[in-house]
Amino acid sequence: GENVEQHPSTLSVQEGDSAVIKCTYSDSASNYFPWYKQELGKRPQLIIDIRSNVGEKKDQRIAVTLNKTAKHFSLHITETQPEDSAVYFCAASKGNTPLVFGKGTRLSVIA
Amino acid sequence: GAGVSQSPRYKVAKRGQDVALRCDPISGHVSLFWYQQALGQGPEFLTYFQNEAQLDKSGLPSDRFFAERPEGSVSTLKIQRTQQEDSAVYLCASSLAVLGTFGSYEQYFGPGTRLTVT
Numbered sequence: 330g331e332n333v334e335q336h337p338s339t340l341s342v343q344e345g346d347s348a349v350i351k352c353t354y355s356d357s358a359s360n361y362f363p364w365y366k367q368e369l370g371k372r373p374q375l376i377i378d379i380r381s382n383v384g385e386k387k388d389q390r391i392a393v394t395l396n397k398t399a400k401h402f403s404l405h406i407t408e409t410q411p412e413d414s415a416v417y418f419c420a421a422s423k424g425n426t427p428l429v430f431g432k433g434t435r436l437s438v439i440a
Numbered sequence: 441g442a443g444v445s446q447s448p449r450y451k452v453a454k455r456g457q458d459v460a461l462r463c464d465p466i467s468g469h470v471s472l473f474w475y476q477q478a479l480g481q482g483p484e485f486l487t488y489f490q491n492e493a494q495l496d497k498s499g500l501p502s503d504r505f506f507a508e509r510p511e512g513s514v515s516t517l518k519i520q521r522t523q524q525e526d527s528a529v530y531l532c533a534s535s536l537a538v539l540g541t542f543g544s545y546e547q548y549f550g551p552g553t554r555l556t557v558t
Contacts, residue, residue, distance in 0.1 A: 335482075361545045372444075372531070372549040373483065380545075418482050425471055425537040425545050427496065430482030 331356040333421050335431025342409050343439055350434045352419035353401040359421040362395060362402045363428070368415045376417075377404070409438045442466070444534050444550035452556045453522045461517045461553045465534030472515050473547060474507055475531040483531055489515060490538055522557045529554050 332355040342348050354362075363378035379386045379393045379402065386393050390409075395402040406413055416435050420428040445464045453459050465472050471490050475483035476499075485499040491512040500507070504523075509515040519526055533547040 363546070365549075372551045375546055375548065378546065420482075422545070425535055427473055427485035427488050427499070428475075428483070428533075428547060429485070433480075433482050 331359055331421055331429040333419060333429050333431045335419050335434060337434060338432065339435045339437070341437045341439060344409060344411060346409055348404075348406045348409050348413070348436055348438075350404045350417055350419070350436070351401060352403070352421075352431050353399075354421040354429075355400065356421070356423070357397075357400065358423050361422045361424055362393070363420050364391075364393060364404050365418045365420065365430075366415045367418065367433075373418060406436075409436075411438050411440050414438045444532055444548055446530075446532050446550040446553050448553060449551060450554050450556075452558060455523060455557055456521050458518065458520045459522055459555065461519075461530050461555070463515045463517070463532030463534075463550060465513065465515070465532070466536075466548060467513075469534035469536050469548075470512075470538050471535040471547075472509060473533045473535070474515070474517050475533065476501075477529040477531055477552070479528075486517070486530075519555075522555075524557050527555055527557045 335352045360381035365373035367373045390407045392405040416433045419431045422428045474486040477483045487497040487507045489509040504520045506518045529552040531552045532550045535547045536544040
């Protein structure tokens with residue numbers, strides 16, 4: 330089955346700097362790659378997603394890139410703010426099937 | 441509109457007790473997923489429904505776990521004879537799309553039920 334690896338497990342950045350989180354997946358049939366943000370004690374919140382027919386997608390300060398050949402995708406957050414501090418999870422699936430999640434990255438934005 | 445809701449938000453059970461966790465998906469969402477999230481980990485798949493049909497229950501950790509969605513909307517996850525290793529947050533998610541179609545794949549999560557087995 331699918332296996333998703335996520336790095337780094339923790340990341341600290343200064344406010345205003347960029348943050349990059351990387352994930353790799355194993356199943357070449359996976360075609361949907363969402364990113365979730367989870368604050369302590371809260372539900373995972375979908376922040377951006379990408380499908381395999383697209384290489385890059387951007388939404389304001391957040392962007393995701395996908396390299397199907399290498400089977401990896403990345404989350405980029407620019408101009409980080411303290412409210413970006415949370416745990417971020419990447420995931421992969423084959424369309425509308427159960428998501429397989431990475432282990433998460435705890436992002437701390439230092440003011 | 442209303443998002444995915446779950447109840448109870450917190451449940452403390454003594455080892456050996458049975459528990460029932462409820463999920464109300466977004467109205468009109470065909471697909472419903474249950475995930476288990478251990479402390480400090482990512483959610484892990486338990487089971488999946490498309491309308492009232494349980495299409496995949498491969499993630500259920502033992503036969504003590506049972507899920508149903510009899511009318512294709514509300515779902516209940518039941519755990520019999522709870523054990524300490526069952527302590528986790530149980531998340532429910534719903535999605536508009538059906539299996540195999542090119543539609544809206546976004547899964548929206550509920551707030552979860554934090555189960556503590558003592």
